[in-house]
Amino acid sequence: MKKGILLVNLGSPDSPEPKDVKKYLGEFLMDERVIDVPLWARTLLVKGIILNTRPKASAAAYKKIWWEEGSPLIVLSERLQKKVQKQIEIPVGLAMRYGSMSIHKGIQDLVAKGVEELLLIPLYPQFAMATTETIVVLADEIQKTHFPKLKIESLPAFYNNPEYIDVLSNSIKTHLNGKTFEHVLFSYHGVPERHIRKSDVTKTHCKIDGSCCITPSKAHEFCYKHQCLEVTRLVAEKLQFKEGAFSTSFQSRLGFDPWLQPYTDRTIERLGKQGIKNMAIVTPAFVSDCLETLEEIAMEGQEIFHEMGGNQFTTIPCLNDDDAWVALLAKWIANWA
DSSP, rough: OEEEEEEEEEEOOSSSSSHHHHHHHHHTTOOOSSSSSSSSHHHHIIIIIIHHHHHHHHHHHHHHBBBTTTTTTHHHHHHHHHHHHHHHHHHHEEEEESSSOOOOHHHHHHHHHOOOOOEEEOOOOOOOOIIIIIHHHHHHHHHHHHOTTOOEEOOOOOOOHHHHHHHHHHHHHHHTOOOOOSSEEEEEOOOHHHHHHHTTTTSSSSSOOSSGGOOOGGGGEEEEEEHHHHHHHHHHHHOOOTTOOOOEEEEESSSSSOBBSBHHHHHHHHHEEEEHEEEEOOTTTTSSHHHHIIIIIIIIIHHHHHHTTOOOOEEEEOOTHHHHHHHHHHHHHHHHH
């Protein structure tokens, strides 16, 4: 059977103009695994409130980080796909969960090349309902409806893969460039606490009480918070960060429900108030830099830190199309193929 690969990332508006941002946000926020409330409530919230208030502000944020070539996330994902393709013989496609570069189109293009067996690679190190799960579920639905003869497998979360931790740690070390920072903050995209409980396969383990994430359990296979904390622990161990000189936080909350804490903006504020003058921040929930890393962290985060009296605020890039990351993906694909 002819094999193929489909890399899948989050997605982006076609342009930073409000009309395109509104279209993109509509698709993203109406996903039942992103805002997991009944359809009537989600429709009221998204179409009745958010899409009438948020697109202009979001468009302004996108305009701050937009490149001449287009959306940074799309451009960086395309660079990754092209580099990986150069290292392996089987076809490598690229798709986005939301936006014009749809998963349906990505699968269709590979099937047109004769692909009969597909490895789906969600470009997220950790499992989450709103990232990995929504990609896999949609791909399965598309396969059953449109490509019944196609066989699809998915790469599981690789947050604790020793080779991945090596690549991530080396990238962070390179960008720290031998400098000493008073604090290194690991910031991950936030999710509502209820997503953690919903993903608990044991239905009893996840209490989000500070102990369940470090108590061994089958639930950890699908526990986003545990997987984030493990990345921080493994990288800090690898780079020999001193206890107290690093921490974990979560960014990008929406609405009034409890989200994973501590929040990144408040953590940056607290560090500044505590007298930390130079800090570095890394965002290991993403493999490609995007709005959340380039605007929310590198711009807004830095502004908060400076307002609180901080001095040097260093943002560590995502892996993007780092050669070692490309080589690792190519190795995983070769092992599968």
